[in-house]
Each structure stands twice: as structure tokens, then as C-alpha cells.
Amino acid sequence: xxxxxxxxxxxxxxxxxxxxxxxxxxxxxxxxxxxxxxxxxxxxxxxxxxxxxxxxxxxxxxxxxxxxxxxxxxxxxxxxxxxxxxxxxxxxxxxxxxxxxxxxxxxxxxxxxxxxxxxxxxxxxxxxxxxxxxxxxxxxxxxxxxxxxxxxxxxxxxxxxxxxxxxxxxxxxxxxxxxxxxxxxxxxxxxxx
Numbered sequence: 207x208x209x210x211x212x213x214x215x216x217x218x219x220x221x222x223x224x225x226x227x228x229x230x231x232x233x234x235x236x237x238x239x240x241x242x243x244x245x246x247x248x249x250x251x252x253x254x255x256x257x258x259x260x261x262x263x264x265x266x267x268x269x270x271x272x273x274x275x276x277x278x279x280x281x282x283x284x285x286x287x288x289x290x291x292x293x294x295x296x297x298x299x300x301x302x303x304x305x306x307x308x309x310x311x312x313x314x315x316x317x318x319x320x321x322x323x324x325x326x327x328x329x330x331x332x333x334x335x336x337x338x339x340x341x342x343x344x345x346x347x348x349x350x351x352x353x354x355x356x357x358x359x360x361x362x363x364x365x366x367x368x369x370x371x372x373x374x375x376x377x378x379x380x381x382x383x384x385x386x387x388x389x390x391x392x393x394x395x396x397x398x399x
Contacts, residue, residue, distance in 0.1 A: 241265050266389075273373065280369050284362055285332075289325045291362050292316045294334055297351045298359035305350035307340055334358055 241264040248257040274288070281291050296315040297304045306314065312322050326349055329335040334355030340346040351359060374382055 239265070241268060273370075276369060276373070277366060280365055281362065284358065284365070286358070286362055287328075289317060289321060290329050290332070290334070291366070293325045293329055293349075294351060294355055294359040295363050295366075297335065297349065298356065298363065303350060304356060305338065305348040307343075307346055307348055311349060329355065 241260055244264060245257045245260050248255060248260070277291075278288055281288060286294075292315045293311060296311055297306060300306050300310075300314070308322050308326060311317070311326070312319050317325060326335070326337075329349075330337060333352060335349050335351050337347045338350050340348045377385065
């Protein structure tokens with residue numbers, strides 16, 4: 207069995223290093239969650255494997271599922287989907303005149319390139335945005351928030367941030383800072399490839 211914490215182990219270089227925080231967390235029994243149960247099952251069924259990555263990445267994936275569901279439920283109260291929300295808040299975040307070309311929306315939003323045209327059609331149909339000739343390139347169009355779209359983007363982002371803050375209220379300010387720093391290391395490892 208690979209032991210990620212044992213010097214000389216094949217996984218030692220990729221495993222997280224122990225710290226004083228690790229020691230204090232280990233002394234307090236953590237309540238079971240669904241990932242702890244899953245890890246226990248793998249340890250029982252395949253004791254030759256060390257499922258330590260699930261401790262982190264399994265929880266990130268499970269949290270992502272829960273957070274996506276909660277966000278969708280909040281946004282439904284405004285008549286929005288995640289995709290329409292992402293598009294209008296991307297335009298709002300761009301600053302006045304709240305307009306971007308479709309390629310810029312894709313680059314700056316959390317949407318996939320294949321869905322951009324459909325999402326733009328949806329927000330235009332909803333009256334939250336309009337297509338206008340691009341001021342810098344007359345061959346292209348810009349997608350611009352309407353006054354109703356600007357108002358909706360502001361309401362939606364306020365609601366979304368409040369919901370996320372509520373989720374994270376179980377963590378202390380120092381725990382939030384630590385989680386953000388560690389997750390940033392992981393995210394940068396993908397974004398810098």
C-alpha cells in the first residue's frame with residue numbers, strides 16, 4: 207500500500223506535508239461525511255490503494271454539486287438559470303457601457319464556448335440584453351445589458367453572494383483565508399499549464 211506521508215514512499219512527494227494544524231485536526235475526531243464513508247469503503251475493498259486524494263478532491267466535487275444546486279434554486283426565484291446569470295453578471299462586471307463581444311463573454315464568464323450563442327439568444331429574448339454593432343469593429347456585434355438587465359444583474363449578484371456567504375459562515379475568517387489560499391494553489395496549477 208502506498209503511504210503518502212511515509213518518507214521514501216512513491217507518493218510522498220505528491221502528498222500534503224504535515225503541519226501543526228494537521229496535528230490539531232487529527233486530535234479532534236471529525237464527524238463523518240459522505241466522502242469519509244466512501245473512503246472507508248475503498249479502504250475496506252481495496253486496502254492496497256490509498257484513497258487520500260478523495261479526502262480533498264472528492265469533497266470539492268461533492269461541494270460543487272451542492273453549491274450548483276443551491277445557486278440554481280436561488281436564481282430560479284429571479285427567473286434565471288446559472289447560464290443566464292453568468293452571462294449578465296459578466297456584462298455587469300465589465301463596467302459601463304456593460305457590453306462585450308461574444309468571444310469576450312466566453313473568455314470572462316464561466317460558460318462553455320458551445321453555449322454562448324444560445325445563452326445570448328436567451329438573455330436577448332428576456333429583454334436583459336441587446337445586440338449592437340461593436341464600436342471598435344463594425345464587422346462584429348457587442349452584447350449590451352439593457353436597463354432591466356443591469357437591474358437584474360445587480361439583484362442576482364447580491365443574492366448569489368449572500369447565499370455563498372451563508373454557506374461559508376460555518377468557517378472562521380482564518381479558515382476561509384486558509385481554504386481560499388489552498389484552493390488558489392490548486393486552481394493556478396491548472397490555469398498555468
